[in-house]
Amino acid sequence: MRTVGTLDLVQKEAIREVTTNNKLVKTLYETSVFDKLETVTANALLQEYYQRNETTKYSYQAPVIEYGQSDTVQLHMHIKVPQKQEIHYVSTFWQLLKFAWC
Secondary structure, three states: EEEEEEEEEEEOOOOEEOOOEEEEEOOOOOHHHHHHOOOOHHHHHHHHHHHHEEEEEEOOOOOEEOOOOOOOOEEEEEEEEEOOOOOOOOOHHHHHHHHHHO
């Protein structure tokens, strides 16, 4: 099976910026989903995934399926990642003050 598509960022709402020592800090997704596979149910894992604010969406045309005599399926994906995508975030007070002078 072959597909050609685009991988886009999807946000439910604007990212709230949290800074420590003037550095953006986002630790929400630092844990690997594979570390949880043995201890978490599939239902809990999916629920956690759907609660995320940011995710990606692979938009593709109808796949080209090659029928054959094999019991296995090979998937070939051509993924285009746009160079520019909109990311919505809420600025901190200090960022607003910094750019107010411009």
